[in-house]
Amino acid sequence: MIYIVTALPCEASPIVKKYDLKRDSACRHFPLYRGDDMFLIVSGVGKMASAIATAYLIAQNVKLDGAGGEEGLAIINIGVCGTLNQRYPIGTPLLIHKVIDHETGKQYFPDILIEHPFEEGSIETHNDVVRREDVLSGRVELQADLVDMEASGFFQAASRFLALHQIYVIKVVGDYLDVVDFDRQRVAQCVSGVMDALDGFIKQVEGLCRVEGDVLTQDERLQLERVKESLRLTVTQSHQLMDMARRYKLRTGRPLPDLSEFIQTRVKVKAEGRKAIERIRKLFLYE
Amino acid sequence: MRESESCSFMSKFSHIYIEERAAAYPVAQHVLSRFPGSIRVMIRHYKDVFNRPHQDFRRQKASTKLILAVKQEPFLYPGPEVCEDFGNQNFYYTSPVLNCIYDCDYCYLQGLYPSANIVIFVNIEDFCKAVDRQLESGPLYLCPSYDTDLLALEGIVPYASRWIEFAGTRQGLRIELRTRSANYSAIADLNPVEQVILAWSLSPHEVARRYERLAPSLKARLTAIRAALQDGWQVRLCFEPLIKVHNWQQVYREFLDEVFSIIPAERVFDTNIGVFRMSKEQFKRISRLRSDTDVFAFPTVCREGGVVTYEDEKEIRGFFYQNLNRYLPEEKIYG
Ligand code: SF4
Numbered sequence: 001m002i003y004i005v006t007a008l009p010c011e012a013s014p015i016v017k018k019y020d021l022k023r024d025s026a027c028r029h030f031p032l033y034r035g036d037d038m039f040l041i042v043s044g045v046g047k048m049a050s051a052i053a054t055a056y057l058i059a060q061n062v063k064l065d066g067a068g069g070e071e072g073l074a075i076i077n078i079g080v081c082g083t084l085n086q087r088y089p090i091g092t093p094l095l096i097h098k099v100i101d102h103e104t105g106k107q108y109f110p111d112i113l114i115e116h117p118f119e120e121g122s123i124e125t126h127n128d129v130v131r132r133e134d135v136l137s138g139r140v141e142l143q144a145d146l147v148d149m150e151a152s153g154f155f156q157a158a159s160r161f162l163a164l165h166q167i168y169v170i171k172v173v174g175d176y177l178d179v180v181d182f183d184r185q186r187v188a189q190c191v192s193g194v195m196d197a198l199d200g201f202i203k204q205v206e207g208l209c210r211v212e213g214d215v216l217t218q219d220e221r222l223q224l225e226r227v228k229e230s231l232r233l234t235v236t237q238s239h240q241l242m243d244m245a246r247r248y249k250l251r252t253g254r255p256l257p258d259l260s261e262f263i264q265t266r267v268k269v270k271a272e273g274r275k276a277i278e279r280i281r282k283l284f285l286y287e
Numbered sequence: 288m289r290e291s292e293s294c295s296f297m298s299k300f301s302h303i304y305i306e307e308r309a310a311a312y313p314v315a316q317h318v319l320s321r322f323p324g325s326i327r328v329m330i331r332h333y334k335d336v337f338n339r340p341h342q343d344f345r346r347q348k349a350s351t352k353l354i355l356a357v358k359q360e361p362f363l364y365p366g367p368e369v370c371e372d373f374g375n376q377n378f379y380y381t382s383p384v385l386n387c388i389y390d391c392d393y394c395y396l397q398g399l400y401p402s403a404n405i406v407i408f409v410n411i412e413d414f415c416k417a418v419d420r421q422l423e424s425g426p427l428y429l430c431p432s433y434d435t436d437l438l439a440l441e442g443i444v445p446y447a448s449r450w451i452e453f454a455g456t457r458q459g460l461r462i463e464l465r466t467r468s469a470n471y472s473a474i475a476d477l478n479p480v481e482q483v484i485l486a487w488s489l490s491p492h493e494v495a496r497r498y499e500r501l502a503p504s505l506k507a508r509l510t511a512i513r514a515a516l517q518d519g520w521q522v523r524l525c526f527e528p529l530i531k532v533h534n535w536q537q538v539y540r541e542f543l544d545e546v547f548s549i550i551p552a553e554r555v556f557d558t559n560i561g562v563f564r565m566s567k568e569q570f571k572r573i574s575r576l577r578s579d580t581d582v583f584a585f586p587t588v589c590r591e592g593g594v595v596t597y598e599d600e601k602e603i604r605g606f607f608y609q610n611l612n613r614y615l616p617e618e619k620i621y622g
Pocket residue numbers: 387388389390391393394395396434435436467502
């Protein structure tokens with residue numbers, strides 16, 4: 001499950017279109033869109049707004065999400081940003097490896113473990129719009145490659161709930177801190193231009209965050225239940241049996257070995273059960 | 288881990304996090320020169336990265352990052368009770384590197400730190416100065432390869448050779464460099480130093496193959512040991528932890544036969560035996576982290592003092608001792 005947070009509707013619209021997301025009219029607090037494996041929320045501008053929407057999205061939806069719950073999801077903040085560095089052409093997407101909050105000076109580091117198609121960079125989140133002349137005159141000193149107004153709020157909120165490999169910030173260079181008239185279409189174009197790369201990245205992230213369901217099949221669970229019964233295993237022994245079976249499957253990748261002889265055995269005294277479980281242990285360890 | 292089936296991880300050390308104050312140190316420059324293609328991220332303090340909450344140890348192990356940092360006092364720590372001091376007074380350990388490039392299923396480092404990333408402290412001179420200060424009050428027995436495997440890392444940061452050279456110039460200092468690597472060639476050009484013991488951890492092929500991921504095979508380690516002995520180094524063999532496997536008696540008997548068919552027993556400095564043991568908390572934490580291994584499949588008990596070990600720990604130790612004793616006299620066997 002992928003959660004996406006954008007600040008503006010024009011940043012959201014290419015994503016909504018690409019994944020055919022539907023507006024959830026039941027959500028009164030934010031524009032919220034949903035698809036099969038995706039939620040998208042439009043937070044509004046600013047780090048506080050981003051943090052609130054991020055926390056809302058995670059807290060509201062984690063419990064609805066069957067596949068692995070909190071562990072199986074990832075959250076991505078996507079949007080445009082500014083930079084003074086002309087090295088980045090307009091429309092360049094960057095995956096952020098360091099987020100600096102300008103006002104508090106705090107730094108945050110996502111965990112980048114998977115291959116990705118983006119250049120990487122750092123971003124500094126400001127409360128106010130940063131203009132070129134502020135930087136050139138020395139009124140504002142920049143510590144990072146990029147400037148935005150959301151990333152630090154998003155990251156702080158998301159990392160309250162999720163592990164670091166589940167949180168990503170992707171920013172597309174939209175301007176050189178020289179915006180005079182805000183142009184929604186241009187912003188939407190910037191995000192549209194990275195949709196293919198984003199799509200590939202999302203697949204990678206899903207792979208990374210996938211939580212496997214129970215490795216035992218229903219048949220195998222049934223078989224083990226029968227073994228427990230016929231061997232009259234204690235609660236502890238039953239736990240051990242299930243644990244051994246799961247580890248066997250994880251280690252070997254094969255179906256469980258044949259346990260029918262244990263199902264046919266009817267033990268009368270506990271000691272026999274103990275002996276049988278030792279034999280099963282050997283079977284699971286060395287089959 | 289299964290996740291790797293569905294995503295491709297970045298290579299080891301794809302990112303190097305560098306403390307601002309560490310960047311200028313020669314060791315930092317050396318490490319960086321080894322990884323020209325890595326992405327460099329400047330940080331204020333290594334703990335800003337290493338101690339972040341909610342890191343996933345197993346996933347990080349698949350794409351470990353390096354962190355270069357400057358260590359502050361204390362540099363030396365008294366050796367813990369549970370570790371063998373081999374009859375040495377003033378047993379201390381020091382950690383110029385945190386975490387290890389190998390990935391043993393039973394490793395106590397798993398979850399000991401909040402991160403699987405490797406920290407290299409670049410101010411090695413400060414560690415050496417701390418040793419000199421300690422030496423003023425008497426001899427010192429020091430383990431600098433304690434929370435890591437320095438010889439395995441020698442190609443990245445030459446700390447094994449650094450400690451060897453340092454020990455060679457100090458009276459009263461004795462150093463144990465413990466390793467699971469086969470990387471003897473990285474230090475083979477150094478002259479053997481009397482104050483240094485190269486200590487190799489060895490496990491039967493069956494244990495190494497199943498539970499010591501990324502570490503070299505038993506054969507490779509034995510070849511390295513033989514070369515070190517031939518060059519005149521003092522070599523300690525550490526049979527620790529003894530991990531129980533099916534037919535363990537036969538496995539461990541044949542293992543010792545193999546070891547001493549390659550290594551001349553009379554040249555071995557000493558050995559130690561340690562049946563698998565771990566604090567209850569560590570055991571719980573690692574069992575939780577590692578659902579993908581059956582290394583803890585044999586029944587364990589929690590002894591007084593909260594130590595988890597095999598229920599037949601004594602029997603395993605006794606058996607191993609007897610067999611080791613076929614090759615080595617009692618006074619060369621510790622633990
Ligand atoms: S070699 Fe030692 S430190 Fe490294 S993973 Fe194995 S047990 Fe842990």
